[in-house]
Amino acid sequence: MTLLDDVLSYNRQFVADKDYEGFQTSKVPSMKAVVLTCMDTRLVELSSKALGFKNGDIKIVKNAGATITHPYGATMRSLLVGIYALGAEEIIIMGHKDCGMGNLDVESVLNTMKSRGVKEEVLHTLEHSGIDIHHFLEGFKDVRENVSNNIDLVYNHPLFDKSVPVHGLVIDPNTGELELIQNGYDKVTQ
Numbered sequence: 001m002t003l004l005d006d007v008l009s010y011n012r013q014f015v016a017d018k019d020y021e022g023f024q025t026s027k028v029p030s031m032k033a034v035v036l037t038c039m040d041t042r043l044v045e046l047s048s049k050a051l052g053f054k055n056g057d058i059k060i061v062k063n064a065g066a067t068i069t070h071p072y073g074a075t076m077r078s079l080l081v082g083i084y085a086l087g088a089e090e091i092i093i094m095g096h097k098d099c100g101m102g103n104l105d106v107e108s109v110l111n112t113m114k115s116r117g118v119k120e121e122v123l124h125t126l127e128h129s130g131i132d133i134h135h136f137l138e139g140f141k142d143v144r145e146n147v148s149n150n151i152d153l154v155y156n157h158p159l160f161d162k163s164v165p166v167h168g169l170v171i172d173p174n175t176g177e178l179e180l181i182q183n184g185y186d187k188v189t190q
């Protein structure tokens with residue numbers, strides 16, 4: 001049995017047993033917030049449960065490092081669509097301690113790519129095409145600073161409504177304890 005076999009098999013039973021009934025809700029978040037956090041395995045459920053959110057309460061966007069890598073990329077688009085089309089009225093950007101994107105060893109990632117068949121000349125071609133591979137892959141040094149930088153990016157985005165509060169948090173992936181980095185209500189302009 002592969003992972004996919006397990007998933008499909010479990011799913012048939014899940015639907016047959018009507019287990020979905022406990023999850024049914026609308027696409028408008030009842031807590032009117034969109035949360036950007038990390039794809040870390042320890043946060044699969046903890047990122048919602050430690051904050052008191054359940055299915056239907058929030059929009060949640062996850063990526064490696066809870067980071068907006070481009071002002072016109074998919075993550076920023078998700079935040080904007082959450083605000084302008086899906087009923088969110090606040091944003092929470094939540095990094096976490098011990099994040100895999102903190103001090104990510106880019107050289108090691110590149111070496112792994114090469115050992116798995118990515119050719120050196122492909123990397124050179126990309127570099128010559130103006131793609132900075134190191135910059136593309138690199139994470140951050142300090143999670144608090146990363147949360148603050150992402151808040152600034154959102155808040156200064158030309159398409160952002162500055163009356164929307166953007167809060168910054170850092171979560172402990174072991175205990176779920178939150179550290180407040182930015183109270184977004186302090187910064188909004190009406």
Ligand SMILES: [Zn+2]
Nearest residue numbers: 038040099100
């Ligand atoms: Zn992480």
